[in-house]
Amino acid sequence: MASKRSASPAYVCSECGWTTMKWVGRCGECQQWGSVVEQGQKQGVAARGVQSLAPTAAARPITQVETKDAPRRTSGVGEFDRVLGGGVVPGAAVLLSGEPGVGKSTLLLEVAARAAREGRRVLYVSAEESVAQVRLRAERTGAMVDDLFLASESDLATVLGHIDAVEPELLIVDSVQTIASGEQDGAAGMPGQVREVASTLIRVAKHRALPVILVGHVTKDGQVAGPRVLEHLVDVVCHFEGDRQTSLRFIRALKNRFGPTDEVGCFEMTGDGIREVPDPSGMFLSQGEPEPGTCVGIALEGRRVLPVEVQALTIPTGAPNPRRIVHGVDSSRVAMVLAVLERRAGIKTSDQDVYVSTVGGVTFTEPAADLAIAIAVAGSLRNWAVPRDIAAAGELSLAGEVRPVTQATQRRAEAGRLGYSRVIDDRSGKLRAALDDVRAHRPAKLEDVPQF
Structure with a gap:
């Protein structure tokens, strides 16, 4: 009996730290699926020593940091810029969530097309549709621009290869739950996979000063699917909402490190795509x-x-x-x-x-x-x-x-x-x-x- 009491739990939740003696598919504390791992693996990682390295740039007083290093650039869609706080900040990671069929992909394809018309190279990565299917939608909405590059990939390493080849100035990934990394166990959409994919893309965004817009699926109760840490990793969290019985759509910021969170963008879904509604009062x-x-x-x-x-x-x-x-x-x-x-x-x-x-x-x-x-x-x-x-x-x-x-x-x-x-x-x-x-x-x- 004494040995049983002294035994440490064999499994731990990587999200909240909940422990258990046997493996379970769902954490009993935070209710996340696939987040329970072996305690030995977690302790082994923590036990390894980390060697300090010389910093690449010296730390500076905040008063000496110039804001011109991160100028905002318009996305081309005024209502989207209103919610972001005036435009897209280089290196910013934006998470756009919404119900299935509300128009997330249509909105981002319009954002990509307008940014490409302004002379910026845009890479649109779709893991849910083929490039031919995206082109059909682009033809219907008038988003045919030469500087808009399409890729249909579900492997993170291949997506990084497309980024190196295209060298875009705006990256759109649709969606983060459908891309998997070979460095992480589990299928795409599992909490570990979502965390690995998001953190890798965000590191690339910060290193290249490349704005990244990630599409996020939602659960049946309206929360962003995957680990809660996903919303902490990104700089901006936007939610796209609307009633399917009407054509009106609203986008609002739930988190914004670069602007207010009380702005709302208004759009109207039409047969030719999505249209901005700067003054919706008459509707x-x-x-x-x-x-x-x-x-x-x-x-x-x-x-x-x-x-x-x-x-x-x-x-x-x-x-x-x-x-x-x-x-x-x-x-x-x-x-x-x-x-x-x-x-x-x-x-x-x-x-x-x-x-x-x-x-x-x-x-x-x-x-x-x-x-x-x-x-x-x-x-x-x-x-x-x-x-x-x-x-x-x-x-x-x-x-x-x-x-x-x-x-x-x-x-x-x-x-x-x-x-x-x-x-x-x-x-x-x-x-x-x-x-x-x-x-x-x-x-x-x-x-x-x-x-x-």
Whole structure:
């Protein structure tokens, strides 16, 4: 028994250090697959001495380091540059993740083509498609440029050989989970392989001052597949997202060593590829005369202010449990707004089926949507419409107060630039006062049902 207690664990997780007496395929602590290795191998590596070497360049005070050594270069796609912080930094490693079919490869092929048109040599390595398949997509999207080089490889050593032969100024690898290294055991996509491939490409990027964009697969819960260390190794982590039911796509930075992480790029998927949308405000608004049950809310996507039209429809019902159907807004916040309307503003909704949706398929789930939802529901019940030059942005408390939202000054300024002469917000104080303010400016052609 004493010998068993003194025995050390035979296997250890290379990701989190979790130990076990027998080999398992999945770590019991961090839940990573293929990260459990023999303890003896890990101790053997650590036991080897490391000889110090003379540095290739002397360390310098930070005040003497010149930033001109790393000038930014535009990628050719303005919305992508906005998210990166103004352009691509030489030697930077960018990880772009997203759901299957969202358009990651289409976006990066457009980035590669525009960079090549500016006279830079671009190497696009696809381990998922053949060069003929990539060319077919390039013909459809208009990405046929002589300085754009294609390679279809899944071996890391061969990819490095292509880099030596082409000497690109921009490298795109699609994707990091489908390339394997002969120096590492396991199949492509295993945590060890992903870590080895990513670290090798990043070393090449730093040594050559070569910007590298890596495509990353995601798991079913939306996380980047592979070891968590992958997100720590790269300089920028971007996520490409969008609803398959709509053509709108957003790219946002989750990590950025060279710029802000609150910028959002907007794109539209078309039959000819992907198109930038510098001003997407008109995509989320309906056209024509204002109708009862609509209100424009001022949403904030990163630093970008977007007007989003919220629509509500109410139908009397005798069912004991009225229906609450929502799309594009938070169902729990809608339920809370309906309760505040009935209790604090005297607008009864418990005998109504309520349907709330946004225009254009955009998601508007931040607290600033509360006031727009309340005004839209009240307008549907009272049969009055909100003028096109009025917008709303405010959070509702359970006491019926309209609370301020983040970056309220920026929202009001951008709303004024877009043509909204009045913004209903926390300056109204109470929900009832906000509704009275909207009703006072409504079109006169519609008659109210009994006053509230």
